[in-house]
Amino acid sequence: MAHLAHYRQAHPLPFVITHWINLICILVLIFTGFYIHFPYFSGFMGVARGLHLGLGYLLVINCAVRIILSLFIKSAPTAGSREVDRDIKSFLPQKDNRHQFGAWIKYYLFIKKEHPLGAKYGVPQKLAYAAIPFLILLVAFTGLCLYAPTSVVGPFAAFNGLVGGVMVTRIIHYCIMWVFIIFIALHAYLATIEGLAPAKMMFGWKEHGGLVYSPETHTIIGEDDLDGKDH
Amino acid sequence: MARIETQAVEFDALLKTRGVTRRRFLEFCGAVTVSLGLSEALAPKVAEAIEENVIGKAKGKLAPVLWLELASCTGCTESFAQVETPDVATVVLELISLNYAETLSAGAGYSLELAKKQTMEEAAGEYIVIIEGALMEGWEGNALRIANEKAVDIIREVSANAKAIVCAGSCAVDGGWQAAVPNPGGATGIEPFLKREKAAGRFTYEVDPTVDIPPIINVPTCPSNPEHLVAVLVDVLLVGKLPELDSHNKPTLMFGEYIHDNCPRRGHFENGEFVRQFGSEEERKGYCLYALGCKGPQTKNNCPIVRWNRRVSWCVEAGAPCIGCASADPTKAGFNWVDLNTPFFNRVKNLKIGDIILQPATLAAGIGGIAAIALIAHGFGMKATGRTKGGADFESERKWDAKHPDKAIATAPAAQAAKSTQEAEAAEEADEQTEGGDQ
Numbered sequence: 001m002a003h004l005a006h007y008r009q010a011h012p013l014p015f016v017i018t019h020w021i022n023l024i025c026i027l028v029l030i031f032t033g034f035y036i037h038f039p040y041f042s043g044f045m046g047v048a049r050g051l052h053l054g055l056g057y058l059l060v061i062n063c064a065v066r067i068i069l070s071l072f073i074k075s076a077p078t079a080g081s082r083e084v085d086r087d088i089k090s091f092l093p094q095k096d097n098r099h100q101f102g103a104w105i106k107y108y109l110f111i112k113k114e115h116p117l118g119a120k121y122g123v124p125q126k127l128a129y130a131a132i133p134f135l136i137l138l139v140a141f142t143g144l145c146l147y148a149p150t151s152v153v154g155p156f157a158a159f160n161g162l163v164g165g166v167m168v169t170r171i172i173h174y175c176i177m178w179v180f181i182i183f184i185a186l187h188a189y190l191a192t193i194e195g196l197a198p199a200k201m202m203f204g205w206k207e208h209g210g211l212v213y214s215p216e217t218h219t220i221i222g223e224d225d226l227d228g229k230d231h
Numbered sequence: 232m233a234r235i236e237t238q239a240v241e242f243d244a245l246l247k248t249r250g251v252t253r254r255r256f257l258e259f260c261g262a263v264t265v266s267l268g269l270s271e272a273l274a275p276k277v278a279e280a281i282e283e284n285v286i287g288k289a290k291g292k293l294a295p296v297l298w299l300e301l302a303s304c305t306g307c308t309e310s311f312a313q314v315e316t317p318d319v320a321t322v323v324l325e326l327i328s329l330n331y332a333e334t335l336s337a338g339a340g341y342s343l344e345l346a347k348k349q350t351m352e353e354a355a356g357e358y359i360v361i362i363e364g365a366l367m368e369g370w371e372g373n374a375l376r377i378a379n380e381k382a383v384d385i386i387r388e389v390s391a392n393a394k395a396i397v398c399a400g401s402c403a404v405d406g407g408w409q410a411a412v413p414n415p416g417g418a419t420g421i422e423p424f425l426k427r428e429k430a431a432g433r434f435t436y437e438v439d440p441t442v443d444i445p446p447i448i449n450v451p452t453c454p455s456n457p458e459h460l461v462a463v464l465v466d467v468l469l470v471g472k473l474p475e476l477d478s479h480n481k482p483t484l485m486f487g488e489y490i491h492d493n494c495p496r497r498g499h500f501e502n503g504e505f506v507r508q509f510g511s512e513e514e515r516k517g518y519c520l521y522a523l524g525c526k527g528p529q530t531k532n533n534c535p536i537v538r539w540n541r542r543v544s545w546c547v548e549a550g551a552p553c554i555g556c557a558s559a560d561p562t563k564a565g566f567n568w569v570d571l572n573t574p575f576f577n578r579v580k581n582l583k584i585g586d587i588i589l590q591p592a593t594l595a596a597g598i599g600g601i602a603a604i605a606l607i608a609h610g611f612g613m614k615a616t617g618r619t620k621g622g623a624d625f626e627s628e629r630k631w632d633a634k635h636p637d638k639a640i641a642t643a644p645a646a647q648a649a650k651s652t653q654e655a656e657a658a659e660e661a662d663e664q665t666e667g668g669d670q
Contacts, residue, residue, distance in 0.1 A: 003621045037592070038578050039522050045503035098640055099631035107623070110612055114626035117641075148489055161478055164563050166529035167555075167571055167580055171591050174579070178595040182602045189606045193613050194622035211625065219641040220625055 003194070004080030005210035005224050006201040010120055012075050015087070016205050018066040025059040026180060033177055056143055063136045078119045080213035080220070091130050094119040096218050117219065125190070128183065135179060142173040242282040262542060263462055277465065293328035294468050295350050295358040297389065300333045301382055302375055302409045302418060303364025306454035307400040308334045327359070327464065344378045347389075355392040356438040359467065361460075362386075365402040365409040366424050369417030383424070390425055391437045393445045395467055398422065399460055401451040401559035401568055404479075408453075411569040412583070422447050422480060422561040446473050449480045451559035451568070458537045459485050479560055485537070490527035490553055493535040496520065520547060524576040526555030552576060 011019075032052040035044055070091070074084035078096055096119035104122045106112035116122065121129060144150040145159050146169055160169050191198050197208040209226035213219070246256055260278040300308065329335060331347040338346065350358050367374035372381035390396060398421050401407040409418030425444040428434035436445050448467075450459045463482060466474045474482040491497065499505070499519040506513045507522050521528070530553055538545045547553055555572035571580055581588045613619050632639035 004625075039503060039505050041503075042505060043503040046501040048503075049501075095640055100629065103626075103630060108609075110616060113616075113623060115623045117626055117629055148492055152487075161562070164566055165558055165560060165571060167526075167558070170529065171579060171582070174591055175595060178599060181599055185599075185602060185606060189610070193610060194618055195620060197621075210621075217642045219628065 003197060003208070003210040004078075004213055004220075005226070006079065006197050006208040007076060007082050008201075008205060008207055009076040009082045009084050010079055011201055011205070012073055012087070013205060014069055014073060015066070015075070016202060018062055018069070019202055021058065021062045022066075025055045025062065026184065028055050029059065030177060030181060033174075037174060053147065056140060059136060060140045063133050067133060076120065076215075078213050078215045080211050080224075081215050083215050085215075090120050091126060096215070097121075097123050097126065117213075128187070132183070135176060135183075139173065139176040139180070142169050142176065145169045146173060262458060262537075263465055265536070281465070295330050295354045296327040296361060297330060297347055297350060297358055298332035298335065298361045298363065299385070299389065301362065301364035301377075301386075301403070302367050302416070303400070303402055305334055305363075307363040308332070310454035311399070311457045311460055327468070330358075340378075351389060351392060357394055358392070359395050359397065359464075360389055360393045361397045361399050362403045362421050363399050363455075365406045365418035366421060367409070367416045367418055368424070369415060374416035386421065386424065387428060387434055390421075390445055391435065394438065395446040395448060395473065396421060397460070397463055397467075398447060398449045398451075398561075400455040401453045401556050404449045404451045404559040404561050405563075405567045407559065407567060408569050410567040411573075420449075420559070420561045420567075422449065423564065447480050447561075448473060448476065448482065449559070449561055450485075451481065451557050452532060452534075453556035456534075456537060456539060458542070479562060485533050486531045486557060488531060488533060490530050490532055490534055490547070490557075493533065494527055495535060495548055514550065517550075520550075520552040522578075523552045524574065524578055525552035526558070526572050526575070527553040530555040530558045532557035 028051055032048040032055075034040070035048040036052060039045060067088075070087040073087050075087040075090060076083060077085045077089050077094060096117070100116050100118050101123040103112060103116035104118075104124050107114075107116050108124075119126075141156070141159070144153075145156040146166060150156050151160060151166065160166055163169055163172065191202070197210075200206040201208065207226060209224050211220050212222040212224050214221045243253055246253060257274065257278055260281065261274040264274045264277050298308070330350045331343060333343075336343050336346075366382055366386055368383055372383040375382040377385060398404045402409060402418075403421050405420040405423070406414070406418040407420075409416060410420075422444070425434060425447075429436075429443045434444070436442055438445065448463055450456075450463055452459070459482070462485070463474060466472070466482075474484065477483050477486060479486070491500070494500070496517065496519045499517070500521055504513070504516075504518040505522040506518045506520050508514070509523070519525070525547065527547060534545045534553075534557070535547070538548070552575070554575040555568060557568075558571060559568040560566055560571075573581060577590065579591055582591055582594060610619075616623065629640055632641055
């Protein structure tokens with residue numbers, strides 16, 4: 001047993017829901033986006049555009065809700081612990097992560113054999129997650145630059161003028177989508193390659209036993225197999 | 232009132248000599264009114280203004296106009312001046328005194344150059360310059376010489392005393408076809424050229440030294456739409472002021488809406504009915520040309536409303552995808568609509584990285600593919616190192632802690648290394664109790 005325990009405190013139910021909304025929005029936005037980029041089959045453009053716009057707004061709203069909730073809802077700032085603190089702290093620098101960036105990179109590159117200690121999110125993971133809201137803002141902004149009714153509004157029109165026209169904005173919007181695609185691939189891979197326990201927690205809110213970590217002493221202090229349920 | 236009636240009679244006689252009925256003239260006035268973005272109810276006003284001006288100006292007060300042709304295919308002249316029968320447009324042409332036009336003037340050579348010189352001297356600050364084609368700056372300006380003079384010098388001289396400059400067609404706006412990569416002749420638009428010259432201290436607008444360059448009206452498209460040109464001239468000459476311009480100095484009313492939004496094929500777009508190949512059944516049905524690379528969705532122009540060839544048809548209506556000729560942008564250095572929109576029959580433009588030209592989609596799919604391969608390879612590595620079943624064992628303490636015991640992050644001794652089986656069991660029990668408490 002090398003994993004830390006996965007407790008519900010790490011991912012409170014509201015965040016499981018926002019994660020589901022993010023997943024659905026982003027997947028449908030990518031699919032409809034590809035269709036709008038080039039209509040690979042017939043009879044779907046009106047629906048594709050409707051979904052793309054609607055879910056685009058939903059993604060931004062969901063992102064805002066997720067950030068606001070993180071200021072109020074408490075979650076466990078480290079895995080393998082039921083102790084909770086304000087959720088936003090999981091996305092800010094934590095003592096548990098200090099000096100561990102190199103360790104994570106070395107671990108991923110197989111240079112380091114042992115799993116680095118850290119908070120709920122490892123250093124590269126935390127950087128990636130913290131970048132997502134900015135990426136969502138940027139993709140939504142360029143999206144509104146392309147949407148005809150908003151493309152003439154001040155900041156959107158100014159952006160189109162700055163980059164050299166709607167065609168260039170389209171390419172920027174398209175490239176950001178690919179950043180999302182690569183993020184999802186990386187995210188899904190890293191979240192499942194060492195076992196499905198994290199995915200079961202995130203999608204089904206299912207707990208999983210494992211090592212116990214202390215946020216006070218910043219180290220592993222024991223093991224918890226959840227009443228002898230499956231390891 | 233009596234004066235206007237006399238004028239109308241006089242004007243009708245003029246129309247008659249040119250084989251134009253009053254009815255057609257009023258229709259034309261209606262079209263001009265719409266191009267100007269005015270209510271069609273104002274068409275009689277426009278008609279009256281034209282009548283008054285044609286009659287008035289016939290008495291020697293015509294507005295002097297110089298039509299300069301630079302690096303061009305003469306398509307704009309053709310577009311503006313082609314007359315199959317005496318057309319109402321020719322009547323409007325009598326609003327102006329076209330003192331210099333290489334293609335249209337009866338004179339040529341020395342006498343024509345003299346006419347230009349005289350206009351510039353005698354009507355300084357009064358004449359309007361219509362420019363067709365790109366200016367060539369290459370080879371110290373020798374890439375384009377007219378009447379043994381460098382075109383760059385002519386433009387500088389002519390602009391200094393112009394009342395306004397109308398850039399007719401996309402080449403005069405941003406260099407157009409001539410400015411497309413690799414642009415060896417240094418083609419450029421008029422507005423960017425004059426701005427650069429002003430910045431370099433080589434140009435002064437003598438009519439009004441408080442402004443950098445003369446008022447410029449950019450009327451792109453390839454060729455320029457005669458309806459647009461007539462509307463702009465009517466605006467400048469009759470209304471006596473410049474039309475409302477956007478940040479590219481294009482008349483807002485003509486270049487304010489996406490072609491896509493007024494397209495007659497728009498319904499097919501929304502229904503997802505696309506032409507995927509020329510000569511196909513879908514093309515015969517008049518489906519949307521989006522999949523063939525139509526640039527209507529990102530090009531602003533009122534083509535679908537004004538149309539071309541005396542309002543008969545226009546590109547998309549005739550079955551050709553829009554190539555975005557109205558997207559000429561005079562504000563970006565080294566930017567032109569041809570590079571922006573090529574390949575014309577593809578959904579997005581090409582990206583140029585050094586000498587390599589590729590589509591963003593190819594590039595993105597390539598990077599995505601590399602990422603996928605890297606992840607799969609990494610997955611095999613994870614499998615080989617036995618990390619796929621719960622990951623590697625955790626380090627007992629951070630490397631930093633081991634090196635800096637005095638500044639260690641962990642405040643307890645490395646538990647895993649120290650713990651015995653008994654201790655682990657004790658911890659488990661303690662955890663179970665805590666859990667019970669939670670429930």
